[in-house]
Amino acid sequence: MLVNPDTAAARRAEDALWCATDAVLRRTGAGEVAPPRHPARKAAAHQAGTEPLPLTGPPDRKGPAGGGPRTVPLPCPAAGRWAVDLAAPAPHLGAAVGRALASIPQGRGTTKDTEGPGVVLRAWKAEEATVLGETAERLDQVWPAVLAELQEGISQIALLGGRAIDGFTDFTTHGAVFVNAARLTVGRTGLPGWVRLADALVHEGTHTRCNAAAFSTPFLMAATGPGSSVMTPLRPDPRPLAGLFQQTVVLVRQAVLYRLIHQEAPLPDPQREAVSARRARLMEQASQGLDTLGGHRAALTPAGEAVRAEAADLLAEEEAREGTRPGRLPGGRA
Template identity: 30%
Template structure:
């Protein structure tokens, strides 16, 4: 289960296990809501059953997270809104493959854009300045998303299979940072399992898009292993230099970043060897691969010096170390 090599079967197994855990928790929460007359038992059963289906919409888990927050916040209006969002998300989706959306209710469902935003933008110390795409920009992002997935299918099929096993939804947005602020590249969160957020303006081509999917689904896999728990015993307030960010980050984020750099290297290495890239793409990917290796080494130095890995954290991280250590030269 913890092997570094991407594996579609591993992805499907992990996805089933995570959704089963969410479904069990959701059933308990909805039973409590039903006792208060907020939902009937048949509808609750239908929602839980939808989460057990292979192509369950990430919006189900996003609305579930909102429902839990509304209950603990004693917000009956939000409880009602989240139940409605769960009902809507439980309807069968017309899309067969990965759905492309943006950060608005028109593509995510009534009230869902703000819930997605709150889950992806979950670090008050480093808030994301993000906005939805306009229709033309979303069309371009969809075309690029399809091209990036096709490139993975042809160049790194084992990674493509794992990505497709985990992802249901790519949510595109654009960065709106103030002058001098760092723009975001992408984001993932356990409480939006099956979805990733990508900054469309930071995806210049299909190779970058493919690498971003390797990156963000790497975070998803780690979160799936730990069920959203930290991979380190270090306090969240402890901050160190990150290989992917200019601002100091918690150790858990640095372990994640270092792991996904190995996954990005793997993606680029396999694409370079596949013969599917153009000459220009090959040159850029080769330079990027060297950058990922240097950044991994920087992250590894911080991890080894400061991180107190949990048992799951060590089991997940060590195979990435072994992959990078085994590279030639």
């Protein structure tokens, strides 16, 4: 299923997706456009259907100056080394940012000033790589299954500067996740950078997992038109039902993450309180997502209904752990 991490299932879904991607590239003669299972390779396969090849030519694989992959092994003692690419700005990533900006509601700026309301790609700093290393180590301590699944699906992490977007995934650049650099620093509520980055990686990594799974397994019936758009817990604008479906899985997983951090991670009391508050909000949003999704069960395939039921059961377990009941937060608040 999708809600509880499953590394073997994630690997099978990734294998199917990349097998199809490689078939497209072989058919169009673009097989050398990027290394295997690289997000630029996925972007090339999408582009091959509508634009002539070669695209921008093979990337320079010597390092970030040529736009090629830059693999930086990060320490993760019990799970091995996470050889994830700390991505430098590159054309396939820039195109994804442009699509993300085009999709946000009007009224939010798109200036290229990184201190302003827009968003741009930016390079990693050494101290940010250190935060990512700590995040991987902490995830291995509190939830090794989710770290193992992230390792299957994420091959690039791109940093964003600016305020328009906290993070996103883009199926055209499958394998890349985009995270705002602010998420690697202490938040307004006192959450440390590693917690906020773990939150972001679980969020975006779950979208990656859902996208790969949906490539082989339909979770929703065929789209029925504009009426299938719904309001969701995480966006101010109506989203397709698929967006609600994925958000619900994301939110339930995040609630589990924060419970495990609260239980397992050594945190001072103020940070522990911030973790509890964040989890309470996630539980509320997950409940909202499940309620809305429950009103559209006729649009779910049997596989989609199984995921919805799994998410509902897992959220019920989380509520029971806190002595809460559906629709209420810990402490009895409505």
